[in-house]
Amino acid sequence: MNFTQFPRRPYLNGPTPIEAMPALSRALGGGVHLYIKRDDLLPGAAGGNKTRKLEFCIADAIVNGADTIITCGAVQSNHCRLTAAWSAKEGMDCHLILEERVEGSYKKEASGNNFLFELLDVKTMTVVPGGSDMMAQMNLKAEELTAQGKKPYIIPGGASNAIGALGYAACAEETMSQLNGMGLAIDHVVVPSGSAGTHAGMVVGMTGTHANIPVSGINVSRPKDTQEEIVYALAKELAAKLGIKTDVDRSEVVCFDQYVGQGYSIPTDSMVEAVKLFAKTEAVLLDPVYSGKAAAGLIDLVRQGHFQKGSNVLFLHTGGSPALFAYMDTFRI
Numbered sequence: 207m208n209f210t211q212f213p214r215r216p217y218l219n220g221p222t223p224i225e226a227m228p229a230l231s232r233a234l235g236g237g238v239h240l241y242i243k244r245d246d247l248l249p250g251a252a253g254g255n256k257t258r259k260l261e262f263c264i265a266d267a268i269v270n271g272a273d274t275i276i277t278c279g280a281v282q283s284n285h286c287r288l289t290a291a292w293s294a295k296e297g298m299d300c301h302l303i304l305e306e307r308v309e310g311s312y313k314k315e316a317s318g319n320n321f322l323f324e325l326l327d328v329k330t331m332t333v334v335p336g337g338s339d340m341m342a343q344m345n346l347k348a349e350e351l352t353a354q355g356k357k358p359y360i361i362p363g364g365a366s367n368a369i370g371a372l373g374y375a376a377c378a379e380e381t382m383s384q385l386n387g388m389g390l391a392i393d394h395v396v397v398p399s400g401s402a403g404t405h406a407g408m409v410v411g412m413t414g415t416h417a418n419i420p421v422s423g424i425n426v427s428r429p430k431d432t433q434e435e436i437v438y439a440l441a442k443e444l445a446a447k448l449g450i451k452t453d454v455d456r457s458e459v460v461c462f463d464q465y466v467g468q469g470y471s472i473p474t475d476s477m478v479e480a481v482k483l484f485a486k487t488e489a490v491l492l493d494p495v496y497s498g499k500a501a502a503g504l505i506d507l508v509r510q511g512h513f514q515k516g517s518n519v520l521f522l523h524t525g526g527s528p529a530l531f532a533y534m535d536t537f538r539i
């Protein structure tokens with residue numbers, strides 16, 4: 207895959223580690239060997255997956271002459287935190303539209319990412335009700351800022367367009383290069399599937415490197431069929447952008463939706479168990495909304511015998527731990 211065709215800012219400082227998780231593997235039994243790709247350790251304030259996507263999105267903003275970034279997310283959005291962080295590093299203004307997906311969930315004085323938005327000097331935060339047309343809201347903000355003489359650039363929610371998803375095709379290539387160097391044969395990759403850029407990027411990257419390693423997504427909000435279609439559409443767009451000759455087959459896009467619980471960001475018992483188990487066995491901090499639910503899926507699939515005994519499974523840790531501090535009561539019960 208040729209990433210030099212696209213504008214890119216250098217936000218990474220080398221590959222993120224791939225580590226074995228022997229204690230967690232033993233705790234789960236079943237003879238599956240679990241590994242973790244530590245994208246929670248990516249650079250950017252408090253780390254996480256959006257740094258890879260923003261290398262491409264913010265570079266595109268800069269080549270388009272922007273001086274201001276507008277993006278959107280939920281009230282505890284990691285994507286908003288990292289967009290604010292990289293905008294600050296680039297000397298650009300950042301404006302956020304925050305969607306209150308759970309009624310009453312926005313609190314100005316909240317901890318976690320919400321606190322970090324302020325610290326990272328976000329210029330304005332506009333809170334809108336759940337279900338709002340976020341692109342329309344961002345366009346309104348862009349008009350307002352343009353009228354003030356600014357040059358705004360809109361990054362969609364989760365930076366999950368074909369530009370942002372390039373970051374995860376690049377991550378798949380990075381992962382394969384590491385695995386080849388380590389001589390580690392991975393049989394299956396498990397990723398969180400939210401706004402879909404991470405999942406789509408990994409699927410396309412595995413196709414582009416001819417790795418033949420299946421990637422499963424664990425949903426954090428939508429039903430299986432809806433999410434698979436979103437991931438597949440983005441994967442096709444991304445593959446075309448990269449000029450990948452091999453088609454991504456619809457059957458390669460697989461999502462599990464049974465770990466969502468009552469809905470996006472609403473805690474589940476299995477998420478709480480997963481966060482506690484990763485912390486006490488591997489000293490790895492997950493988050494309540496994405497990596498925690500994805501890890502709950504991973505744990506359940508291991509327990510169900512979904513992966514063959516003796517197989518090696520790689521979990522992509524996409525970060526998000528600052529949100530833990532907005533959910534402390536959930537874990538202290």
Ligand SMILES: Cc1ncc(COP(=O)(O)O)c(C=O)c1O
Pocket residue numbers: 254255283284285364366398399400401402403404405493496497524525526527
């Ligand atoms: C910590 C974390 N993990 C996973 C995801 C999901 O990634 P994607 O939106 O690319 O599907 C997000 C999205 O915001 C996130 O913040």
